[in-house]
Amino acid sequence: MQTYDFIVVGSGSAGSVVADRLSASGRFSVLVLEAGGTDQRFYVQMPLGYGKTFFDPAVNWNYKTEPDPGLAGNADHWPRGKLLGGSSSINAMVFIRGAREDFDAWAAAGNPGWAYDDLLPSFKAMEDNAAGADQWRGVGGPLHITDCTDAVHPLTKRYLAAGQQAGLPLNPDFNGASQEGVGVYQITTKNGRRMSAARAFLRPAMKRGNVRVETNALATKILFEGKRAVGVEYEQNGQKKTARAGREVILSGGAVNSPQLLQLSGVGPAALLGDLGIPVVHANDNVGANLQDHVGINYTFKGKLPTLNQILRPWWGKLLVGMQYILLRSGPLSLSMNNAGGFFRTDPSMTRPNMQLYFQAFSTVIPKSGERPILTPDPWPGFSIGLSNCRPSSRGEIMIRSNNPRDYPRITPNAYSTNADVDEMLAAVKFVRRIAAMPAMAEIIEEEVLPGPSIQSDADLIQDFRKRSGTVYHPVSTCRMGPDASRAVVDPRLRVHGLYGLRVIDASIFPDNITGNTNAASILTGWKGADLVLEDHT
Numbered sequence: 085m086q087t088y089d090f091i092v093v094g095s096g097s098a099g100s101v102v103a104d105r106l107s108a109s110g111r112f113s114v115l116v117l118e119a120g121g122t123d124q125r126f127y128v129q130m131p132l133g134y135g136k137t138f139f140d141p142a143v144n145w146n147y148k149t150e151p152d153p154g155l156a157g158n159a160d161h162w163p164r165g166k167l168l169g170g171s172s173s174i175n176a177m178v179f180i181r182g183a184r185e186d187f188d189a190w191a192a193a194g195n196p197g198w199a200y201d202d203l204l205p206s207f208k209a210m211e212d213n214a215a216g217a218d219q220w221r222g223v224g225g226p227l228h229i230t231d232c233t234d235a236v237h238p239l240t241k242r243y244l245a246a247g248q249q250a251g252l253p254l255n256p257d258f259n260g261a262s263q264e265g266v267g268v269y270q271i272t273t274k275n276g277r278r279m280s281a282a283r284a285f286l287r288p289a290m291k292r293g294n295v296r297v298e299t300n301a302l303a304t305k306i307l308f309e310g311k312r313a314v315g316v317e318y319e320q321n322g323q324k325k326t327a328r329a330g331r332e333v334i335l336s337g338g339a340v341n342s343p344q345l346l347q348l349s350g351v352g353p354a355a356l357l358g359d360l361g362i363p364v365v366h367a368n369d370n371v372g373a374n375l376q377d378h379v380g381i382n383y384t385f386k387g388k389l390p391t392l393n394q395i396l397r398p399w400w401g402k403l404l405v406g407m408q409y410i411l412l413r414s415g416p417l418s419l420s421m422n423n424a425g426g427f428f429r430t431d432p433s434m435t436r437p438n439m440q441l442y443f444q445a446f447s448t449v450i451p452k453s454g455e456r457p458i459l460t461p462d463p464w465p466g467f468s469i470g471l472s473n474c475r476p477s478s479r480g481e482i483m484i485r486s487n488n489p490r491d492y493p494r495i496t497p498n499a500y501s502t503n504a505d506v507d508e509m510l511a512a513v514k515f516v517r518r519i520a521a522m523p524a525m526a527e528i529i530e531e532e533v534l535p536g537p538s539i540q541s542d543a544d545l546i547q548d549f550r551k552r553s554g555t556v557y558h559p560v561s562t563c564r565m566g567p568d569a570s571r572a573v574v575d576p577r578l579r580v581h582g583l584y585g586l587r588v589i590d591a592s593i594f595p596d597n598i599t600g601n602t603n604a605a606s607i608l609t610g611w612k613g614a615d616l617v618l619e620d621h622t
């Protein structure tokens with residue numbers, strides 16, 4: 085059995101950074117166990133290829149939630165990356181850090197070092213922002229961020245104008261002074277290729293002799309001696325293997341898998357573990373609890389002007405954008421489908437935005453089973469304004485259903501299970517219609533296709549968003565950080581409460597969800613988490 089200083093489970097947004105930073109000095113040996121395979125695939129590297137990876141079992145865990153009463157009984161599809169780079173290799177690439185107040189609230193909850201001003205130097209250091217450096221942005225870091233202002237579809241201008249006509253400011257940088265307003269999204273790409281955490285952090289680290297990455301290696305159990313984690317058991321190519329950690333085991337499996345692996349290893353709710361015959365190493369009811377996620381919905385319109393549908397759908401258009409991509413690494417295939425977006429408040433008395441907007445200059449109303457038809461949109465000129473909540477109060481959980489590590493855990497999101505979440509979404513969908521009714525949009529809209537003009541009453545709007553909403557893929561907080569062992573899983577240094585030699589470093593530690601997409605904050609968690617580990621191993 086081989087011994088490494090550190091074993092990192094999962095090579096996703098956070099795990100890639102952890103592996104990179106722990107190995108950089110050359111003083112420590114690092115083993116990374118990744119359940120999935122390589123990220124060297126065309127549809128992973130090509131930005132808009134995520135329409136293809138959305139259901140692809142070769143790179144995606146393809147989770148399904150329990151039927152959710154809040155979503156009219158639907159069992160939601162939860163894609164999660166299962167490959168080098170994790171979800172950063174299959175995500176929509178929108179680069180949003182989250183709001184100052186989010187991180188300040190993390191710190192105020194008893195987590196010193198996690199306030200925005202503490203984290204800003206790390207946010208700046210990790211990025212290489214094409215828009216240039218300023219008070220908020222960094223250049224020269226490993227993670228390239230593309231400024232898409234000149235590349236977005238012409239209809240985006242109309243969306244931005246309509247947003248301003250509806251009363252929102254134009255915001256040149258959602259990661260700058262404030263989030264509120266409408267603007268063009270920055271994305272994680274470089275030269276027309278996806279900039280995943282694997283590309284930015286893990287692949288450079290893999291060139292070092294002290295990093296070993298095992299792919300198709302599913303961690304099945306953390307090995308303990310008493311209360312100390314000393315290694316990991318894993319399965320690879322049908323074989324059971326073990327590796328020892330001389331210093332620490334670090335879980336970076338993400339918000340679904342980190343609590344799953346803890347539970348399988350005897351760290352979790354005692355009653356659940358008892359029922360499944362798993363010996364309890366350390367009882368903690370918070371493992372898998374406190375699940376928070378963002379849910380969203382699209383309002384889709386038929387336009388009077390051509391949208392991306394007219395170029396992405398016909399064979400000649402596909403050929404054209406394909407050539408443009410292959411020869412120039414530009415055009416729609418080099419972008420996210422979310423060209424622009426924004427943040428707004430559903431109630432002016434709020435101190436900051438509670439809703440996020442997405443503008444997509446194309447539509448995919450006509451369903452295709454097992455495929456997200458981004459690359460084959462509707463035949464008519466459609467576009468969508470999407471939105472999602474930012475800090476919902478609904479809470480769910482992720483709990484194992486058996487002691488078999490290959491059984492998917494039971495995911496219970498409980499979306500829209502509080503009145504506050506329903507009320508704010510109702511106000512938000514009305515605001516989307518307000519944007520669509522502004523002159524810059526109204527004059528180019530032929531009709532609202534979804535939900536359609538017959539849906540007007542509050543009851544109908546609520547029924548519609550319950551039916552059509554789904555995750556926007558930001559589950560967090562299932563191993564949440566906090567100083568109090570009775571309310572959290574990890575302490576502010578990301579060490580698992582009650583145990584030794586074991587940390588969790590990924591999106592599952594967020595004390596609460598952030599205002600915006602979660603990739604940047606997951607990478608930041610990896611960055612900061614690695615700092616904490618290194619401080620403890622001088």
Ligand SMILES: Cc1cc2nc3c(=O)[nH]c(=O)nc-3n(C[C@H](O)[C@H](O)[C@H](O)COP(=O)(O)OP(=O)(O)OC[C@H]3O[C@@H](n4cnc5c(N)ncnc54)[C@H](O)[C@@H]3O)c2cc1C
Pocket residue numbers: 093094095096097098099117118119120138163164165166167168169170171172174175176177178179180301302303304336337338339341342345556557558559590591592601602603604606
């Ligand atoms: C379809 C989609 C679109 C998204 N769009 C955006 C977006 O536009 N912008 C944004 O900011 N965020 C987006 N996100 C969210 C963002 O990508 C995630 O929040 C972030 O990647 C989570 O990082 P993580 O490190 O916590 O987990 P992940 O990146 O999911 O990494 C976990 C890794 O651990 C591996 N693993 C898990 N269990 C085991 C095990 N037992 N053994 C070995 N390996 C294991 C997994 O295979 C995976 O590689 C999106 C996510 C998805 C799925």
